[in-house]
Amino acid sequence: MTCNSAGRFCLSLIENDRVVSKNSKHFNQILSHSIASGLFQDPFVSSKLLLLSLSLSHSNANNLHFPHTLFSQIQNPNIFAWNFMFKAYSHSNTNTNTNTTSSPQQCISLYNLMRRRFELFPDRHSFPFLFKACARLSLSHKGQELHSLTFKLGLQHDVFVQNALLSMYSFCGLLHNARQVFDEIPLSVRDVVSWNSMVSGCIQGRCYWDALKVFDEMLKCDVNARPDEVTLINALTACARIGFLDMGRKIHGLLVRNEFVLDVILGSSLVDMYAKCGQMENARKVFDTIPDKNVVCWTCLIAGYAHSHLFKESIELFREMQARGVTADAATIACVISSCGHSGALDQGRWVHTHCERSGIHFNLSVKNALIDMYSKCGDIQRALKIFHALNLTKRDVFSWTAMITGLAMNGQSDEALNLFSQMEMSGGIVRPNEVTFLGVLSACSHAGLVDKGFHYFNHMTQSYNLKPRIEHYGCLVDLLGRANLLAEAERFISAMPIQPDVVIWRSLLFASGSHGNIELAEFSAKRIEELEPKKCGAHVLLSNVYASASRWSDVKNMWKSMSLQRIQKLPGCSFIEIDGVVHEFFVADDLHCQMDSIYETIIRINKVIQAEGFDPEI
DNA sequence: GTAGGGTTAG
Missing domain, CATH: 1.25.40 (Serine Threonine Protein Phosphatase 5, Tetratricopeptide repeat)
Known part of the structure; x- marks a missing residue:
């Protein structure tokens, strides 16, 4: 073949690149011919061949070895x-170890x-x-x-x-x-991508209000760039992050009016928006209309139930998702495990844990953190510690540390919790404690009656870390003082707080004053609760318990009388326990459970054992 | 004579 005919051969094949790009044999033929004929050094031919080699390695996106070699052979x-x-x-x-x-x-x-x-x-x-x-x-x-x-x-x-x-x-x-x-x-140059990039940029920078401002601006001022699906997805995401329901609804209306197709991504954004705004019924309605639901879509709804504290529904939906043959991923698992932790469904959580191990779902840090949290909440602190310690020091994030510190604190291991906090601080500042970490630390102090330490950590939080205490932190300290029978200090502390005390604070003081026999302070706290929550029975019940423990029976009777006069109904106290994956619920004076007789028999037996040890249980 | 962006949802 002469040089000219080789050239013609190459060019004709190159021009027919739809055929060549699917056939590497063809490509190799052309390449050899072009090199042999010297045509490869023609800039057009070499760049065209490079493009073809790239499209051939396209199925193997990270193997750019061959195109790179080819490129390096081009002289200019x-x-x-x-x-x-x-x-x-x-x-x-970014990270391919092999290449x-x-x-x-x-x-x-x-x-x-x-x-x-x-x-x-x-x-x-x-x-x-x-x-x-x-x-x-x-x-x-x-x-x-x-x-x-x-x-x-x-x-x-x-x-x-x-x-x-x-x-x-x-x-x-x-x-x-x-x-x-x-x-x-310039406005005349800006297109929908410019607007979308700006909205998405604000979201990446966590400036959700700014994102919505840009979106609003786009609706108002730019007639050349109408919002597309990406715009609406971004705007819905911003609404979800800040719980801006009104705007979310407006966008929902807009996409219906403009006849957008509700595909799985737009649908999931909408589900997520409603779920994050606590509108689970609407979230469910939209969810039901989405065709070809994928794992993200299901997880939005599962997470939504958890967000609304509907943990049972969240776990049930996870089961439904599995029954429909949708495979869970790490985000789903982290969410379900957290729901198990919050509802005390340890067996289910354990099942999910083993299920993931067996089915090879990747355990990312969020999953591990959720496991630490779940095992702690369900009282299996050893398991939690095992997972925590298996985490490399550099891998642990603020959630890992916080889950473990809080877990130890709520399981009565205050010293261990505080020790762990010191370790966190000494770990070289890789991870900074946040407000929630300090809640764990303060609750550890409170459970162990470490008054001075509690205040030390409170100051440490504000001074060393510049963290602003929330009402929960003040609540911990009131609890701490109350438990230690420092009732006057607790009262003084409440009146000096820079935030208005809420019912939790007063309830904590009421409980403490009741258990230390300060009826006057208990009554005072109950009044504050009543002012804040006139329709609820909390203060009445707590106060009547205080009267009862002081044997002031006429006051107990009056309390209940005034409740019925004010038509306040006491919600029955409820507790639950999970056995073999079934959650058993019990209400006060409940005799509905099928094994009630043996349950009461056991309680009586336990009481006898306790009394034999010299304790006087308060029933 | 070859080619271009926002990958957006949990």
């Missing part, structure tokens, strides 16, 4: 060839090579890939350097370049810069 790659390589590397995986060349870092290295050795400038097609690589590597400095180059090259009005630039800034956490880029794109 044109901008097309460079851009093909930028594109491939900017999308490739270290597949990473966005390669994109940047190649760019540097292009500038230094070949003295070529990037063009409008290069920038989106280069910005993508910077974003994925959090290389904001490189991104800024490229930003200045766009001015030099007069690309400040190229909407592709500008959109990629603004996404890069928000990805790197520089929301302010992103906003500046956005503002500088």
Whole structure:
């Protein structure tokens, strides 16, 4: 074959690239011919072949070895060839142990090579890939350097370049810069992608109100860029994160009016929005209309029930999902395990745990944290500790530490809880305790009656960590003082608090004063509760218990009389226990359980044992 | 004569 005929052969096949791109044998033939004939050094031919090699390795997205070799054989790659390589590397995986060349870092290295050795400038097609690589590597400095180059090259009005630039800034956490880029794109140039990138950038930066402001602005001022599905998904996400139901409803109306197709992603966003706003009925309604529900969609609803403290429903829905053949992933599992923990369903939680181990579901940190929390809440502190200690020190996040500290505290192991907190602080500042961590620490102090330590940690929290105490922290301290019979101090502490005390605080004081026989203070606290919750029976019942323990029976009687006069009904106290995966519920004076006789027999037997040990149980 | 962006939901 002569050079010319080889050239014609190559070109005709290259032009027919739909055939070639599916057949590597064809491709290899063309490549050999082009090299043998010297046609490979034609810039058009080499870049076209490079593109073909990339589309052939497309099924194996991270194996860019062959295209890279091919690229390195091009003596003077044109901008097309460079851009093909930028594109491939900017999308490739960051961590591939087997092939270290597949990473966005390669994109940047190649760019540097292009500038230094070949003295070529990037063009409008290069920038989106280069910005993508910077974003994925959090290389904001490189991104800024490229930003200045766009001015030099007069690309400040190229909407592709500008959109990629603004996404890069928000990805790197520089929301302010992103906003500046956005503002500088003229309205006539801005498209729906510009708006979506800005909204999504605000969400990434956790500025949900700003996200909705941008969305609102888009609806009002830009007739050229109508919201698309991505816009609505982003806006719904923002509503979900801040629980903004009114706006969420408005978006729901908008998507119905504009006849958007409710696919699984838009549907899930809507379910999530309603669920996060506590509207479980609406969430369920939307959920039922979504075709081809996937695991994310189910998890939104499962998590929604848990968010609304409907743990039983959350676990039941998980079972239903499995029955429908949808495979759970780590997010689902973390959520269900947490529901098991909150409802005390240890057997179910344990079942989920083993089920995951057997079915090879990846245990990410959220799952492990949920397991620590569940086992602690269900009293299996050894299991919780085992999982916690198996976690590498550098892997533990604030939730792992907090779950374990709180778990130890609620299981009466206050010293261990406080020890663990010291370990957390000594772990080199990798993880900073948050408000919830300190709740665990304070409750450990409260359970062990460590008054001074409790106040020490309270000050430590505000002074060393600059954390603002919430009402729950004040509640812990009131509890701490109350349990230690420092009732006057507790009262003083409440009146000096910078926040208005809530019923929990007064209930805590009522309980403490009752158990230490200070009826006057108990009455005072009950009054405060009644002022805050006039319709509820809590204060009446607690106070009548106080009277009863002081044998003031006429007061007990009056208490109940006034309750019936005010038509306040006492909700029956309820407790539950899980045995062999079944949750058994008991109400006060309940005789509905099928094994009631043997249950009461056991209680009487236990009481006898307790009395024989010299205790006088209060029944 | 080749090519470009926002992957958006738990």
